[in-house]
Amino acid sequence: MHAPHAVVAGYDGSSDSRAAVEYAAAAARDLGLPLRVVHCCAWSDAQTAVFTAAGRMLAELCEVLEPRYPGLQLEPIVLSKSPAIALIGESLAAEMLVVGYQGMGTFGGLHTGAVSRQVANQASCPVVVTRNAERPDGPVVVTTGPEGDAANGILRIVEPAKREPAGPADSPDVADAMRFAFAEASRREVALYAFQLSADTALSDELPDETFSGLLSEWQGRYPAVQAEGQCVARTQAVDRLLTATQHAGLLVVGTPGTGHGRGMRLGRLPSTLLSSASCPVAVVETSS
Template identity: 35%
Template sequence: MNSADGAAVVVGVDGSEPALRAVRLAAAEADRRRRPLRVVHGFIWPLLRVPVGRPPDGPPGSGLRHQAEELVARAVAEAEATRPGLRTTGEIIDGEASAVLLGESATAAMIVLGDRGLGGFTALLVGSVAVQVTTYADCPVLVARGEERPDGPVVVGVDDSALSRSAVDFAAEQAALRGTTLHAVHAYRYPASAGPGDMRPLVYDQNELRDEEQRVLTESLAGIAERYPDLPVTRDMVRDRPVPALTAASRRAALVVVGGRGRGELKGLLLGSVSHGLLHHSACPVAVVRAPD
């Protein structure tokens, strides 16, 4: 996470109800972290050479630019109503939504956005704003979806990758800030290959496999007790694929946290990868965390 002094929580808005849900989630996050909230709208019309001002014969307040100003103002008001006293600003930035938010991610503490926007069904497709931003952002991305359960645990998916360790660190901080439990879930099925060309064994000892996966789970949480001595931590090993296992855990969670790409995920670009699978199926908000460069 960008820890620069004054780094804001940035939320992307487009006037849709999912975007307003994201604003409320972002306001709560900024308040917990004692950071300012920055409301941003990607204004694509100038790039398409569409007139954005008031038409010559149009009524006062008409025009695409004015509509954008109004939707940003509504989002700022929503944030201020959600968390009174929160430092909140709004800005319209010319550009496509994904590009604008990715540009913001270089200096943001976090990006927050809805799981879908005004495009409706298009948000379910690879290439949507949520998928692009979670894949390429330089900071953690929080996607508002499902049901918010303030009393639920923060669930984190773990494996033996560097991204998993970053996700665990982020999830532990989230659980501590929220005053709730950290619940680590490690899903496994069969022995993994060591690399290209390495075949999985046809016969293996299930007890040895479980012991090895238990080691992965234990090592993924190394150091958490020392950094957060008062944080309750639970753990779960599940004989399943990661997406179904984490989706099941999300049904009682406040938040699910995963790395942007983990073992076996070709840089998070494959449909069906853990992070992208959860964007489609999680029953609560999802945070996607990248490992530091």
């Protein structure tokens, strides 16, 4: 049985999955957690020779990681399951799950992006989907939207008149994704840019409203080292603006409405598009309902 709250990475030998391992290793080191590297073999491939080759591949990977991340506890494992099922299962005891967007397709690997999308849909922890190109010094970008956008996979912000007295930082609809975004920006020592999506096209490129500004101030108070800026963007321009932002970002964080069980299809149109077309890693974080 593996240690709870490990950082988990899926690996199949591809460049995208190697980027996932590097991202996960840095996160595990910074968080003081073990790194569990998972390689999956399909049931039809569950043969001694295949398992031996997979084990050798993970051993070689660990030999490379050990001097790069001294003191990091590594847990390489080969599972005879489909990649999606195995990684979704691993997410139950993971602090973070990191997978490459596209793999080699060998050893039951993460190919064509289908597995990474399924994992992002159904995992029980935040999922970071990486690509080969990494920008460790790039800013963290997080997106939020007005109430009612959750059905489209956009993190909700309740309008000021409807806000409960608990305060913006305590709203379950925003806390999880904002917490993850600020924690990652703090860990990576980079700036954070938050886009408030609005249905009003006239508000595009304006400063965020009072509620959203208060939200940023609340979280910046918890992470004072993080330089945070906010901007309002028209929802109709969201895809273009966010994809442009990912060309310079180190991470894009997207909140999605959860099912409450870590299961079920929860990615809407916007996060699905960002996941498939972003130029930087994308973190999918389930928000509380």
